[in-house]
Amino acid sequence: MTIGGGTDDGGQQPVPTLLWVAAYLVQRVFVGHEEGGWWTDLGELVTDPEVYRQVAGTPAAFMTECGAEAHADRLRTHLAVLDADRRPLWSVLSAGLYEVLVIAAPTLPPTWPERMPAYS
Numbered sequence: 771m772t773i774g775g776g777t778d779d780g781g782q783q784p785v786p787t788l789l790w791v792a793a794y795l796v797q798r799v800f801v802g803h804e805e806g807g808w809w810t811d812l813g814e815l816v817t818d819p820e821v822y823r824q825v826a827g828t829p830a831a832f833m834t835e836c837g838a839e840a841h842a843d844r845l846r847t848h849l850a851v852l853d854a855d856r857r858p859l860w861s862v863l864s865a866g867l868y869e870v871l872v873i874a875a876p877t878l879p880p881t882w883p884e885r886m887p888a889y890s
Contacts, residue, residue: 789838790878792829793821793845797866798859811859813869813882821868825849829878838872845870 794813801810815829822828825848832838849868857864873879 787874787876788831788833789835790829790831790873790875791838791842791845791870792816792873792878793825793849793868793870794882795866796859796869798864813871815878815880815882816868821852824852825870831878835872842870842872 793816795816796811796813798809799812801808816822825845827841827845827848830841832841849870852868856867859867871882873882
């Protein structure tokens with residue numbers, strides 16, 4: 771899954787951008803009280819070297835989606851070990867789950883999504 775990116779003014783050609791591959795700790799967070807309350811998933815960039823040692827890779831930038839997805843798949847193969855003893859996101863006892871994301875952006879974003887959703 772690739773997040774972000776865009777097209778030029780005419781909507782025809784993709785805008786060249788880096789494709790970042792990194793691990794995020796995804797947690798379900800409370801966003802607002804509207805209509806009985808609502809929640810969204812928030813990912814924080816993992817900066818702990820121990821996590822990357824366990825997934826046998828590091829964050830990296832790519833120019834092609836093929837290269838980015840191949841690197842992401844390599845990291846994901848080891849990710850199950852980190853999430854094995856973690857509770858699912860919907861659990862009130864969840865401490866989050868690790869997820870490898872491919873994000874199209876000029877720099878590696880520290881959180882995902884970059885802006886929290888707003889009730890409308």
